[in-house]
Amino acid sequence: MTTDLLPALTAHVTATAHAGPRACRCTTATLAVREDATVVRHAGTVAKAHAPDADPAELALRLTVATRLTGILLPPLAPAPAELHGRLVTHWPYGIPVDPDDPDAAPWEAAATLLARLHRTPAPVAVPPMRGPAKAALALARLRAAAPRHPAATPVLRAWAALPPWARGEAPVPDTVTLCHGDFHLGQLLRHPASDGPWLLIDVDDLGTGAPAWDLARPAAWYACGLLAPDAWHRFLAAYRAAGGPAVPPDGDVWAALDVPARALTAQTAARAVTKAVAADRSLDEVERSLVDACARMSPSARPRAGRSSAQ
Incomplete structure (x- = not known):
């Protein structure tokens, strides 16, 4: 991961979470930083930077499946990936994961x-x-x-x-x-x-x-x-x-x-x-x-x- 990807992704998801530029006190959190994915949440929006070698055409097809299979797969907030610092970025609604402590x-x-x-x-x-x-x-x-x-x-x-x-x-x-x-x-x-x-x-x-x-x-x-x-x-x-x-x-x-x-x-x-x-x-x-x-x-x-x- 490039050193400037995480702050750029944080700024990106903050801008995406709101209809227009405004100051906010919403929660921002880094959910994952891995070689194959960086995931950041702002308010109810999650942005995921995919692996550097992710294929844009294949990812777009997989997003289409998630969009159409409602009730099985979490649907993305946008039908196509964006690009940020050479990485494909997708947007998702925030959800509660399984509790690993229970x-x-x-x-x-x-x-x-x-x-x-x-x-x-x-x-x-x-x-x-x-x-x-x-x-x-x-x-x-x-x-x-x-x-x-x-x-x-x-x-x-x-x-x-x-x-x-x-x-x-x-x-x-x-x-x-x-x-x-x-x-x-x-x-x-x-x-x-x-x-x-x-x-x-x-x-x-x-x-x-x-x-x-x-x-x-x-x-x-x-x-x-x-x-x-x-x-x-x-x-x-x-x-x-x-x-x-x-x-x-x-x-x-x-x-x-x-x-x-x-x-x-x-x-x-x-x-x-x-x-x-x-x-x-x-x-x-x-x-x-x-x-x-x-x-x-x-x-x-x-x-x-x-x-x-x-x-x-």
């Missing part, structure tokens, strides 16, 4: 229902493939560059190498029709700040057509690694099935569909964890170690088992 209140059923509805809805415009496998491949590439000889890198890289080419972003995803979020986790949910209104999915950067099982893969991987309570996982899965989600069969074993994406997300998350630990010159924490240990349990001969993926 896991018992996590809206697993609402999230699963939204995903099922998204997967069952035909894409209103032609969109590119969802970017889940490509982002996972990027995380592994960064691990190879940052710490190829770190002891924890070996099982992660082996687990990644055992995946089929489509899950490593090296071949087309075997579904070119189903509309997917591409990077689902509970941080991708918001609701209106003034009410207990419905939850909506946010962040269209990775949205596109692809394997819907990818959107269930992160909760599946957490469950398989022991990081998500069985009750939460079963509530999520039951709600997805009840809403007619096509990623898994309506009953019976789900791991034939989820095993490969769950292993891919486990390797991606472990790769990010090791890369961050190396950059901070620290040891892996307990959660990070559990992800690496899950990768060590994976092998090319692993097959789905009833109840858990081969990530366990």
Whole structure:
């Protein structure tokens, strides 16, 4: 991120939030500063500067989908991205995210229902493939560059190498029709700040057509690694099935569909964890170690088992 992007984005969102120039005492806050996104809020308006390599045509298509799929995706405030300091900028209404300090209140059923509805809805415009496998491949590439000889890198890289080419972003995803979020986790949910209104999915950067099982893969991987309570996982899965989600069969074993994406997300998350630990010159924490240990349990001969993926 250029050093002058954050103040420029702050001034930009302040101007966008009001119809005309005027002094105000509205709340301004920096919500995220990452390599791939900078997000600033002023009053009820949020401005997001997307990754430097974001494609303007693809982002415009994804914004169109969000505009048309009301009730599933948070609609943008403007139909096309702006440009600021060489970065594409989009504008969104502010919403309340899931509270990370209250896991018992996590809206697993609402999230699963939204995903099922998204997967069952035909894409209103032609969109590119969802970017889940490509982002996972990027995380592994960064691990190879940052710490190829770190002891924890070996099982992660082996687990990644055992995946089929489509899950490593090296071949087309075997579904070119189903509309997917591409990077689902509970941080991708918001609701209106003034009410207990419905939850909506946010962040269209990775949205596109692809394997819907990818959107269930992160909760599946957490469950398989022991990081998500069985009750939460079963509530999520039951709600997805009840809403007619096509990623898994309506009953019976789900791991034939989820095993490969769950292993891919486990390797991606472990790769990010090791890369961050190396950059901070620290040891892996307990959660990070559990992800690496899950990768060590994976092998090319692993097959789905009833109840858990081969990530366990």
